[in-house]
Amino acid sequence: MGASEQKKSRRSFIYVCSAFIIPIVLAKLALENNWFNYGVTNRGQLLEAGLTLEQLGLSKQDFDRNWLILYRLPKECELQCQRTLASVNNTYTALGKEMPRVKPVALIFDALTVEQLAAIQPKRWHIQPIPGLARNLIKEPQIFIVDPLGNLVLSHAPPKESKDLPVFGKSILADLQKLLKYSRIG
Numbered sequence: 001m002g003a004s005e006q007k008k009s010r011r012s013f014i015y016v017c018s019a020f021i022i023p024i025v026l027a028k029l030a031l032e033n034n035w036f037n038y039g040v041t042n043r044g045q046l047l048e049a050g051l052t053l054e055q056l057g058l059s060k061q062d063f064d065r066n067w068l069i070l071y072r073l074p075k076e077c078e079l080q081c082q083r084t085l086a087s088v089n090n091t092y093t094a095l096g097k098e099m100p101r102v103k104p105v106a107l108i109f110d111a112l113t114v115e116q117l118a119a120i121q122p123k124r125w126h127i128q129p130i131p132g133l134a135r136n137l138i139k140e141p142q143i144f145i146v147d148p149l150g151n152l153v154l155s156h157a158p159p160k161e162s163k164d165l166p167v168f169g170k171s172i173l174a175d176l177q178k179l180l181k182y183s184r185i186g
Contacts, residue, residue, distance in 0.1 A: 041178065043171035044145065044154035053150040056138070057131030060150035066103040067180065068146035069172065072130065072138045075109045077116055081141070083165055084158040086119035088143060091169045091176070093121075098180050107134060145175060148185045 030036060053060045071088050074081050085106070092104045104120075106112070107130040112122075145154040154175055159168045 042154060042175050044156040044175050047144075047152050047155055051137065051152040053146060053152075055133065056152075057133035058150075060148075063103050063105070063126065063148075065148040065185065067101055067148060067176070067183070068144070069102060069104045069176070070107065070144040070146050070152070071105065072107045072134065072140075072142050072144070073109065074141040077108075077112070080160070080162065081158075082116055082119055083162055084141075084143075084168075085116060087165045087169045088172070089120040089125075091172045092124070094169075094173050095176065095180075098177070099124075101180055102176065107131075143172060145172070145179065147179075147183070153179070 053063075069088060069092060071085065073085070077085070088104060092099065092102060095102055103126055104124065105126045105128070106120075108127060109130060112127060141158055143156040143158065144152045145156075146152050156168065156172055156175075159165055
């Protein structure tokens with residue numbers, strides 16, 4: 001074996017070692033220095049309190065073991081609320097073939113107006129007055145994703161600005177699609 005062949009052999013050995021060592025070193029540095037946000041896949045706020053439909057004064061039997069998009073509307077549904085309602089409706093429609101597994105629910109204080117009903121598909125929605133228990137537990141307008149067993153899983157706060165509605169709808173849609181993909185129930 002000549003000197004040039006030995007140099008080529010060493011160089012190849014160094015390349016092979018580098019191909020295995022460099023990624024390990026970079027991964028270790030990434031973990032230690034928090035270069036990425038690992039472990040977070042949901043876009044909504046995960047609810048750890050264990051809130052259920054029964055605690056809100058709702059019966060899970062009314063929803064036929066479906067996943068729910070539960071929207072607690074504000075006391076007075078102004079223009080931004082109507083736009084949020086339409087955005088939630090569009091998110092529901094964007095589920096496509098998964099729509100039968102999900103039921104949109106609106107908890108209202110007063111009956112919806114003609115304009116509000118025009119923004120949604122009222123035949124597909126479950127619209128009901130907000131129970132007293134829900135008024136006490138949910139102080140602010142929010143959208144919840146509820147599993148078929150009646151557990152509130154994720155919450156999304158409605159945006160204050162209309163320009164944020166597309167991102168808001170996509171966040172709910174992404175969370176729902178992921179839950180539906182991995183769920184065997186509902």
